[in-house]
Amino acid sequence: MEQAVIYLKIIFAAVFVQNFVLSKFLGLCPFIGVSKKRSSAIGMGLAVIFVMTLASAATMLIYQYLLKPFKMEFYLDIVSFIVVIAALVQFVELAMRKLAPALYKALGIYLPLITTNCAVLGVTQLNLEFAKLNGITLTDCLLRSIVNGVFAGVGFTLALVLMAGIRERLESSPVPECMQGVPIAFIAAACMALAFFGFAGIA
Amino acid sequence: MAVGNVFTRGFFKENPVFVLLLGLCPALAVTTGLKNALGMGLAATFVLVCSNLIVSLSRKFIPKEVRIPCFIVIIATFVTIVKMVMAAFLPELKEALGIFLPLIVVNCIILGRAEAFASKNKLLPSVIDGLGMGIGFTLAICIIGIVREILGAWMIFGIPITRGGMAYSMKVFILAPGGFLAMGLLLAYFNYLGAQRARRLALAQKGIHEGKGAPAVDTSNPTVQTINSQNMIGKTGAGPCNLCPGCDKPNF
Amino acid sequence: MAKQFVITPSPHLKTKEDIGAIMRAVCLALAPAFIFALYRFGYWSIAVTAIAVVTAVVTEAICQRLRHVPYTVDDYSAVVTGLLLAAVLPPNVAWYVPFVGSIVAIGIAKHCFGGLGCNIWNPALMGRAFLQAAFPTEINSGTWPAAKGESLLTSIYTNINGSFDFLVESAKQVGADVITSATPLEQLTRVVDVAGKVEIPGAIYVQNGVIQVSNSQIFDVFMGNTFGCIGEISALALLLGGIYLLGKKIITWHIPFAYIATVALLGWILPAPYSNGEATAYTAWFTGPWLMHVVGGGLFIGAFFMATDMVTSPMSRLGKLLFGCGCGLLTIVIRIYGGYPEGVCYSILLMNTVVPMIDCWTRPRVYGTAKASCPKH
Amino acid sequence: MDWKALSIALGSMAGIGAVLGIVLAWGSKRFFVKVDERVEQVEAILPGVNCGACGFPGCSGYAEAIVTSEATMTLCSPGGAECAHDIARIMGAEVEAVEPKYALTACQGGNVPNRFDYSGVHDCRAAVVPGMGGGIKHCTYGCIGYGTCARACPFGAITMNDKQMPVIDEEKCTGCGRCVEVCPRDLNRIDRESRTVFVLCTSHDKGAVTNKICDHGCIACKKCEQECPFDAIHVIDNLAVIDYEKCKLCGKCVDVCPKGVIVNLRKERRARKQARETAAKEATT
Amino acid sequence: MAFLKTFKGGVHPPDHKQLSKDAAITEAMVPELLTVPMAQHIGKPAQPVVKVTDEVKRGQVIGESQGFVSANVHSPVSGKVKRITECNTPLGTKTQAILIENDGQDTWAEGCNVESNPENLTPKEIRSRIADAGIVGMGGATFPTHVKLSPPEGKTIDTVLLNGVECEPYLTSDYRLMLESPDTIVKGLQLVMRAVNCNNGYIGVEANKPDAFKIMEKTCKELSSSDARLAAVMLEVKYPQGGEKQLIEAVLNREVPSGRLPMDIGALVQNVGSSHAIYQACYLNRPLTERIVAVTGEAVAEPANLLARIGTPIGDLLRHCRFDEEKAVKLICGGPMMGLAHFDLEMPVNKGMSGLLALTDASDWDFRHCIRCGRCVDGCAAHLLPSELSIIGESGRFLDAEEANVMDCIECGACTYVCPARRPIVQWIKLAKQEIMKERLRKAEQAKAV
Structure with missing residues (x-):
């Protein structure tokens, strides 16, 4: 029960309170770039969730079994993580294209965008910070980072999809000329972030 | 291409933040004040110059298929160096930049320049390009930083503008929504300026239209989808539309 | 030349009720609340309102000038925004708070998105949320002006239980201009267990894991004999305005009903955290002070005036019900578990964000077809 | 120097690199899918305005059609000859030169009186919906004047003048044909640059009627028919029509037309072409 | 009042019916020159079968139906064909028209205007009588009636609905017809029911016409029999209650599937005016040459319900009712909600024109962005x-x-x-x-x- 409440809080925080896009400024390039259509927003969101989960697990394993035992966590974390993520994304892309072409058509086109999505590297860094600060058990760390990875991705997807809905509506609005496109998307993001302040202090 | 153009185009015409819309995350996350913005800008510039240098040097040896991972490793190495240097000499700044320091690795500007310019050009132009783009990036995030600091804390570089003026500051500008808002309004303002300029230009040289502007990132190479897609995002941003003959509409 | 008739598309009859008429009715419906505010808080509250309204109207005109679109300040929509913004501000804020708030509300939340009809978020609430983040100390000062002169309602209900009046009275006795007290909802979030200790008159406390709120307190709060923002203290006045709007069919019952019902239901069901001296404990399920949740704070102004804002609420009836329920859920969650004592503003803004999705999910089933389809575009 | 740490770091990085490299190499062999790179290359060349002039759903659709050789390479009007050549380079084929095409409005809107007042959507297509009176002007063939073509033009080449008539800027016009599609009166047409003589009227009203309501309408006087040395212009159903098979663009009909209905654009076009060429020369030097 | 039958949705515009509600149906003056359009119905326009200078009699076919979805056109007066030309029609299109010079005799063509008893007619004969008489939907849709009465193989009609709703504001022609000639309407309904071989007939009337409802109810009761069950149904006052699909939804609680016709769900809707015309065609052998037009609106001094010949210029009708040309801003054929605005006073009355309004309100379309009020x-x-x-x-x-x-x-x-x-x-x-x-x-x- 205790455990469940803790995880519930992690989930709530990852999705709403500490939303990756709206309060942490992570993953803004795809947030602005891929939020023009709802369908592509959902595709991108799912791809991010997928990669974030895998990346969280893989990097935590590398940290626990490679970096920490050999005391390399200070200087080799970035290099090893980014390489692993890049390889992971590429491998998933390759495999998806062959094994699930339908899924590839829906998600695959977004996969290359994800390597340079700072949300993915960001979630691994946050997991790392947590693991460094709280020396709890290995499985706990792993589970926590996976949950964090999944729901940070869900939070990202939520923001992305809501944004896409809003931008679809804005498409038929007489937005001032100099604000059309990206500027209004930022202002909408500002308003969304303000609204998400309502979650502050929960959990 | 003239060296001067390579150096200066990143300042305004192809400003990585305001025109190409790259590197947005740090541009918003660490710009609560001028100090952080400057620190981030310099760090990114350093990485950009160094990675461009190494990429340019090694462009003949790296096989085409694995060049992206190689570039990433090169960039990551320099980011680690910056991180360690900062930890040693500027621990405060390192704390303030937080995870966005390691995240320089995935800053699209750096990988974009490495791929689009350094991997195709000689050493000197590559370094100059990196420096120019880095300065452009620094300039942009310093503008955001200064706006947010003034509005949000009534300070510049951590120094209060007027005594007791804090009361008029709007703290929201150093929070997340304020970051988005400042960015949106600045972009709109630059769009407005760009549109004005384009209109004036069109009036001035009525009819005679320049050829296609130099593409920001080489789009002719389809194997690198990452860069293509980023460029696609860039195209959605401000700047005059250079697609259609005689068009003076800003392309959104 | 022969007479030239006018050709217009059908229909050739149009309802008399245009945007201006709707907005004027909303202004009228808000009147009781502001008249009551004048009674309760004195002239500064009306000055704040005036600043908000004038700034809103002027900002609207300036924005329309800049955008080269026709002036439509005569449709009263900016006035409504100004009024609603003022309604959710504390009565003693500095002049620049409503000023900045109105500029943000009209300039950013409305005209950046394309003006009336295109805003995604309720401008007034967006202004308020901006102010909350920009000037947190001014907005959450917890100081309220002492009632100027003998308030009509104060004198009538003092004998019942002057839970808040005694503060006003004492402030008047010592000649203070302002008094510090918590709004009922702030009290609800800071409840403590007073087991064994003396009962504090007029305070809300916890006994045996149940929050104790007396009926007279609730009645006081309902009448407006309490502290809070300019336009939201008197639930009665707002209810009158709401009924007027419902009667004139400016709004439909769906959103207010769903909103208030959800707040009441969840306010009753959910356990609230409280401090029992050393740690945080939770009250029992199904014991919440639901009536206080309904009449206290800004629920009525939110449910009747803010959430029903046509531009930012869903179009279909089912969508409106969903929207209301969502607002209620978020309001209660923020009130009980969140960092703010009041959740109406943020809950409506959050639900505004979801409206495009709700509109897509709740498309009506087209006559003669099996099911509604959401276009892909 | 801490050799041990260095070697561990080196070793582990090499290890990670090796493992990932092997996995990726294996993956790329195992999951190899052939894609035609040319589609993306062609798409990169196309202007990306998705105007639909080629008849395919957007530029990407056209790119795919080119590569699968469903479509010829010269269909892109906005991209013009340059674009066609670039595509040809990728596809490894040569294309013939594409002559520029321009739009033209076959109505001069000569002071036609109104039949009624109109209040409703200002769109020419809306005005011809049954029951909307069929356009405010007395001439039921000519331009309605609500600027639908101007709004439809993806290149901003059409503007409405103060007489509510479209003016086509040939500098901006790419001949994409959107204006032809949207005009409910079929007034706009796309024609080659070298074709310069046109009848700018479509009214089949009797000459007397046209004469009364329009000062730039064809009144079927047949003067052009008599003047033409090549038998290339005929009045058919009260309207002069040029047979371009026979027409030598001599412009004699233009001179005799009492209503100024027939025009010759040769001079303007030649001047503009020269200006364009000199500008291009300057740009290259 | 509480739960009258109705449909989902709808609005409540002011009905303005008091203007012409109490004006009994009167015959309009027959003009000197009538313009008879060939397209008075949905479908292919009729083909003129007379030549210029031909003598025609009233009720004589002058335009022949072309194909299945089309209708005959008859001469509304006796006289001489003056010209075959083009005219504007109330449907908003231009069409061929025959101009007939009225000789003032009103001589009926042979076989027309002869009383006969249709008791023994077969369904097919009824249909062909209706087709010959050129009857179309007279509520405004102008769909040829015989087409509606001929469901394809395999489709049966179980209910005929008579549309006496007249939900459009201003219009009173159907209302007056129901008041003044209830039995012709109901007899027409019986003929329709026999033509499609069904037993249930309903007449829908809106609750704002209680007298019409009462009289229809009474007539239905009188004429109802075991093989033709007739009833009047009172419906809630709501626009567009008189829409075909809405009437079916209200009375039968069935929905016409998207893109299909009422006959697909076994229903058939006829306007009361058409029913009256069917009566005249079958009992009196009179083709459709006249109809009731409610001439009303704020710019009309003496609003009236006129029995007007097809082909009468609308200007004549308006002047007959003393309309103020200065005050009038807009002319509408049909009701104010779906009717079309016209500018041509020479335009003739056609078979579907239920009302002729002269309004003083231009109602400009100075529109704003949608405020999403829902x-x-x-x-x-x-x-x-x-x-x-x-x-x-x-x-x-x-x-x-x-x-x-x-x-x-x-x-x-x-x-x-x-x-x-x-x-x-x-x-x-x-x-x-x-x-x-x-x-x-x-x-x-x-x-x-x-």
């Missing part, structure tokens, strides 16, 4: 999202409207009536439909070419 959504009888359609229309993406089910719109105008932003939604919808049809045609042609 009133159009609540009011839409087809359960569409008119606001969305209007936004699609405003931005000119007409083909996108197809996905938003624009083709299911019945163009009743309820959305536009309630819109506080004054948006011309119906016009955008009509435009979108036109563009979609054009596109479909283009695609079909393309497919044919390939």
